[in-house]
Amino acid sequence: MAYCKGRSFMSRRRSVVLQWLCVTSMMLLAGFAALGLWPTVRAWGADPTIHYISHRFPMLEFWAKKMGEYPGIKFEGELIPFDQALEKMQIHLSQGAPTYDIMATDAFLSTFAERGWLMPLDPLIAKFRQAVDWDDINPILVRDVCSYKGKVYGVPNLSISMFFFYRKDMLDAAGLKPPTTMDEWIATARALTKPDQKQYGTTLTLKAGDGFQNDFTYFLRTYGGDWYDKDWKVTIDSEAGVKALTTMKELMKYAPPNVLAFHNDESTVAMQQGLTAMGLLWQSRALAMDNPQASQVVGKVDFAVPPAATKGGRSVPRLSVGCYSISAFTKNDPDLVFQVLTKTLSKANMRESAGLATPTRLSVTRDPEVIQKFRFIRTASDNIQAGARIVPTNPEFSEAMLQVTQNLQKGLTGEVTVPEALKRAQKVMADLMTEKGYYKK
Amino acid sequence: MSRQQRRDRLIFLVPSMTVLVAILFYPLAYSIWLSFYNYYLPVPRKSFVGLDNFRYVLEDSAFWEALSVTARFTGAAVALELVAGAAVALLLDSRIPCRRFVNTVVLLPMTITPAVAGLLMRWMFESNWGLVNYFLSLVGIRGPGWTGDPAWALWSLVLADAWQNTPFVIVVLYAGLQSVPTEPLEAAMVDGATRTQTLTHVVFPFLRPLVLFVLIIRSMDAFRIFDQVFVMTGGGPGTTTQTITFYNYVMAFRLLRMGRASALGVITLLILSVVIGFWIYLLYRREKGEW
Numbered sequence: 001m002a003y004c005k006g007r008s009f010m011s012r013r014r015s016v017v018l019q020w021l022c023v024t025s026m027m028l029l030a031g032f033a034a035l036g037l038w039p040t041v042r043a044w045g046a047d048p049t050i051h052y053i054s055h056r057f058p059m060l061e062f063w064a065k066k067m068g069e070y071p072g073i074k075f076e077g078e079l080i081p082f083d084q085a086l087e088k089m090q091i092h093l094s095q096g097a098p099t100y101d102i103m104a105t106d107a108f109l110s111t112f113a114e115r116g117w118l119m120p121l122d123p124l125i126a127k128f129r130q131a132v133d134w135d136d137i138n139p140i141l142v143r144d145v146c147s148y149k150g151k152v153y154g155v156p157n158l159s160i161s162m163f164f165f166y167r168k169d170m171l172d173a174a175g176l177k178p179p180t181t182m183d184e185w186i187a188t189a190r191a192l193t194k195p196d197q198k199q200y201g202t203t204l205t206l207k208a209g210d211g212f213q214n215d216f217t218y219f220l221r222t223y224g225g226d227w228y229d230k231d232w233k234v235t236i237d238s239e240a241g242v243k244a245l246t247t248m249k250e251l252m253k254y255a256p257p258n259v260l261a262f263h264n265d266e267s268t269v270a271m272q273q274g275l276t277a278m279g280l281l282w283q284s285r286a287l288a289m290d291n292p293q294a295s296q297v298v299g300k301v302d303f304a305v306p307p308a309a310t311k312g313g314r315s316v317p318r319l320s321v322g323c324y325s326i327s328a329f330t331k332n333d334p335d336l337v338f339q340v341l342t343k344t345l346s347k348a349n350m351r352e353s354a355g356l357a358t359p360t361r362l363s364v365t366r367d368p369e370v371i372q373k374f375r376f377i378r379t380a381s382d383n384i385q386a387g388a389r390i391v392p393t394n395p396e397f398s399e400a401m402l403q404v405t406q407n408l409q410k411g412l413t414g415e416v417t418v419p420e421a422l423k424r425a426q427k428v429m430a431d432l433m434t435e436k437g438y439y440k441k
Numbered sequence: 442m443s444r445q446q447r448r449d450r451l452i453f454l455v456p457s458m459t460v461l462v463a464i465l466f467y468p469l470a471y472s473i474w475l476s477f478y479n480y481y482l483p484v485p486r487k488s489f490v491g492l493d494n495f496r497y498v499l500e501d502s503a504f505w506e507a508l509s510v511t512a513r514f515t516g517a518a519v520a521l522e523l524v525a526g527a528a529v530a531l532l533l534d535s536r537i538p539c540r541r542f543v544n545t546v547v548l549l550p551m552t553i554t555p556a557v558a559g560l561l562m563r564w565m566f567e568s569n570w571g572l573v574n575y576f577l578s579l580v581g582i583r584g585p586g587w588t589g590d591p592a593w594a595l596w597s598l599v600l601a602d603a604w605q606n607t608p609f610v611i612v613v614l615y616a617g618l619q620s621v622p623t624e625p626l627e628a629a630m631v632d633g634a635t636r637t638q639t640l641t642h643v644v645f646p647f648l649r650p651l652v653l654f655v656l657i658i659r660s661m662d663a664f665r666i667f668d669q670v671f672v673m674t675g676g677g678p679g680t681t682t683q684t685i686t687f688y689n690y691v692m693a694f695r696l697l698r699m700g701r702a703s704a705l706g707v708i709t710l711l712i713l714s715v716v717i718g719f720w721i722y723l724l725y726r727r728e729k730g731e732w
């Protein structure tokens with residue numbers, strides 16, 4: 001006390017300030033430390049947590065649910081729209097963060113593998129070949145879609161293609177047959193469009209990004225074009241490109257008014273609610289047509305191979321193969337993660353989910369009972385026969401897609417002409433390819 | 442003030458300055474630093490490119506398009522909010538029944554986060570099943586495709602923004618109306634001024650600084666709009682609703698060009714500073730009695 005009395009006012013104040021600073025700093029440090037350490041503390045003594053991310057549709061929801069039932073692990077799944085899933089994965093993986101263990105990499109598997117973000121699965125396959133019945137998984141899908149530069153980076157979990165959905169009741173009532181050519185599609189759509197009754201001939205999926213890309217790729221390839229030639233030169237600004245975009249523009253006249261904002265979900269709902277009579281939709285949406293809780297058209301929708309350009313011509317529907325990959329930055333035991341993944345994709349589970357997409361295990365796709373039970377598996381097989389193909393797997397394809405499709409959209413809205421839209425879209429892609437060193441100067 | 446006192450004051454400033462530096466100055470400085478580098482997210486190595494990123498952005502037609510969209514959006518949204526906000530504030534200031542209830546209801550949109558408001562609006566403006574087109578159909582109008590129609594997409598964003606932010610204008614102007622002194626109003630009444638004359642010559646001069654304040658705040662916010670664009674239109678159709686901030690997002694998180702995105706951010710900051718500087722200049726001129 002005597003000591004305190006002896007100190008000057010300024011000295012006491014300085015002491016208070018210093019104490020206050022010390023306490024504040026310690027509280028801040030304690031707070032940050034607690035935030036940083038909390039996940040570690042929480043993990044002590046608990047089951048390992050497997051973090052999963054993918055886009056969302058029924059098949060992937062099914063797999064996520066099954067992974068969640070795997071014994072001895074805690075499962076945290078994130079199922080979000082396609083674009084957002086891609087964005088989150090890219091941000092986390094580019095920083096080397098172990099945020100996700102299992103990811104649906106699909107069309108960007110090669111991009112991620114090239115950047116060193118994925119774990120090569122070959123050693124794990126060798127170790128668990130028998131236990132997970134690896135050889136039953138379609139080897140063509142493993143080799144052509146889930147591998148990169150000779151190494152396996154993914155496990156195929158589904159295969160889907162785009163079907164031509166049509167309302168057989170409406171077509172029958174109008175005395176029409178499902179269209180087999182583009183001209184027939186336009187004519188049928190025109191005949192079935194009655195805006196006063198909120199009925200439109202066709203749906204299209206035209207939201208910029210992968211939605212637009214799916215539809216455009218089908219039109220482009222069916223007219224004989226493609227995104228690139230064998231030397232990686234961008235080739236959408238072509239006669240086939242003009243025909244593709246012009247047909248889409250023509251069909252848009254018979255589509256719901258806001259079809260430029262339609263992604264897969266909106267197109268599905270438009271069919272389910274009887275707003276549209278036809279359209280290109282993913283196979284994974286087929287079962288939803290017969291769901292009485294969500295659909296007003298149960299039993300009224302049938303499926304066919306999408307129309308060809310001309311009579312007797314070739315239709316080239318979009319094919320998509322889903323791959324699950326393991327992050328190169330996972331902190332979990334890779335053996336465990338691989339087993340969670342491959343044991344979830346078991347024969348029993350694939351048989352149970354066969355209605356949601358084409359299974360990737362040979363024993364299931366060849367099972368007559370499964371083929372008999374799910375009527376659209378026949379269409380899926382017809383699509384493959386017709387020549388359904390996946391999109392290019394080079395990293396630039398997905399990287400430039402938003403800007404490319406934004407430019408193509410302008411051709412549909414009339415903001416620019418169709419050839420100008422193609423020219424601009426091609427330039428965006430070509431600039432990126434040049435920047436990445438694809439072409440010699 | 443003694444040297445010791447100055448030092449003490451500086452010590453007291455340390456905690457708040459630490460927070461400011463950590464969450465404001467450091468990211469800003471980092472962003473400026475990054476804008477001089479070629480930083481492609483998947484490749485950890487950054488290389489110094491000087492002003493190349495700025496040149497790229499300024500030569501990019503998408504940037505000018507986005508700037509034009511942002512300017513049109515900001516102008517339309519802020520004008521609509523000011524007019525609607527002033528009208529409702531005046532209505533509330535007059536003796537209307539259930540004033541307290543109306544006051545509360547009017548404020549509700551402000552309590553909703555922009556992303557949620559965007560989702561609500563997306564369904565309201567849905568052309569086939571949305572409420573807006575349903576109400577229009579009741580009076581015999583077939584509503585447009587709103588978010589999917591290039592002619593209406595920007596307007597649907599403007600209306601969504603107005604729905605959410607007009608309450609802010611109402612609150613500020615209503616508070617201003619409450620503080621208008623009664624003497625000049627009574628004097629105007631004695632002099633036989635009409636209601637319009639009282640409004641324009643007596644009430645409005647009192648509100649002018651508040652109007653400017655609202656203009657500054659709302660212009661800043663509207664210029665930075667992102668949530669509603671992301672949720673409602675995704676920048677489309679085409680690029681008709683691609684605002685500067687949305688384009689910045691595309692550049693950073695879709696194209697992963699962090700250096701260019703930072704340069705775009707710096708340019709946006711400069712543009713916004715000039716606009717806001719102009720408003721503030723006007724405000725100070727007013728305070729100095731120059732207008």
